[in-house]
Amino acid sequence: MPEAASAAATRATIGDSEFDRDTAVTRRAPGVYDIDLSAGWTIINAVNGGYLLAVLGRALGDALPHPDPFTISAHYLTASQPGPAVVRTETVRTGRSLSTGQASLLQYDDEGNEVERIRVLASYGDLDALPDDVRTSAKPPAIPPPDQCFGPEDGPAPVDGSSAIADRLMLKLDPGTLGWALGQPSGRGEMRAWFGLADGRDADPLSLLLAVDALPPTAFELGLKGWVPTVELTAHVRCRPAPGPLRVSITTRNLAGGFLEEDAEVWDSADRLVAQSRQLARVRLG
Amino acid sequence: MPEAASAAATRATIGDSEFDRDTAVTRRAPGVYDIDLSAGWTIINAVNGGYLLAVLGRALGDALPHPDPFTISAHYLTASQPGPAVVRTETVRTGRSLSTGQASLLQYDDEGNEVERIRVLASYGDLDALPDDVRTSAKPPAIPPPDQCFGPEDGPAPVDGSSAIADRLMLKLDPGTLGWALGQPSGRGEMRAWFGLADGRDADPLSLLLAVDALPPTAFELGLKGWVPTVELTAHVRCRPAPGPLRVSITTRNLAGGFLEEDAEVWDSADRLVAQSRQLARVRLG
Incomplete structure (x- = not known):
């Protein structure tokens, strides 16, 4: 078998990949799902917020009559831990082309009490039913080719702490937004990267929910260090992504009063703007 | 009395204005509020979504231990009507500096059944407790002075239909985003305006929730006509606004598949970025 064909044969596919297995929810009763949160998607020992959003998005995709998250708003309440969750x-409203649902992610404390981790509201539709018209004025971000970009594997780990998620992502950061890793943050609130799953699984609407919250925080390029916990994140999925790597561009315009916004755009290999998100996050000023 | 002092004396104040009276909710029981939705905030006979968001925001401000909406996400389910609502x-979570709540706006159909109009999730805090640091890179929009901008009172009504809200707003549109009213839309998804309440009441966090959804849709400048109903809108209030008129800038980058996003920025007279919002809206392509 030629090498290229061999490599293609070993690529994970949508529905049969680690991401799919780790976001799989088991329906226990109508509207109640069990999930074992994987330790594989932690960053500095915290479970990644985008992975958690994908878990909630998957449960809602099962519970609602429409398959795809068009807009999903998550308020992050307490820090999730790897392990069992519910x-x-x-179902809030069911319409012809859109339905709206709510979901909560819950875990249990040492006394067995339910602790709510995240609550979301979302409106779902069918991306494949949308017309093909595009009148966008948005342009894809200019990012150098992947072989001129840098990931965690290209040098000393740029972030301290164990981050299992790094092994599961293909993340290649634009050198133009990598000054922070060299001790020279640009002062601009920008972060850009090529993004994919390390096992080669192509993107789908659920993995876009991961993509919008998987880059290093823009705060690093603003010269800040430390954790930037998300208060709220809303993502819009605008188009089913084409196969191939994604480009993610994140910008922050307003760091003030100990909070900042992160606006993400995700572009697919066909130059379509496939997702947009905005989050409000806290910063600790040094 | 000098004229200036006389004019100042007749200006409505925060807490004692038509906007305050029309958003007033009456607590019937813990977590249950009555409101009579005013017909005064309708646009083309629909109750304005920003006014409704302010009503929900006011109820949550009473129910939660923190006073100010830091981030509020609303999913619009069915069209509200002027008249009684609940x-x-x-209360989802109460923390030291932030608390999170959920709220639903409900009305009754002809058979007396509850119909949910809007559901929101929101995280509240205390704007006055935030540090004064500002490291924003955002710049206020360039809008000509108000006397070089145009409102509904400056010519034939640019939008067909009765719009009571026009009498309650000071809305002066940048001529650079007014081509649609002259039959010559620019093709750019931009809308900019000076914004205030017509009775002179200064802005506060609740009226910012009105400000982010009170301009004509950017779709008009993209050459589209007709209604652009909001599916979901999330607003971040970042700072208590200074007295004086606001500047609102709205941009759309991506019109595709029958949906578009509208990103709003609201600036106060002290050149502070006081609110940001993004909504996902449907468009009907002509």
């Missing part, structure tokens, strides 16, 4: 969903 | 709130 998702409770509620 | 707001039901739930």
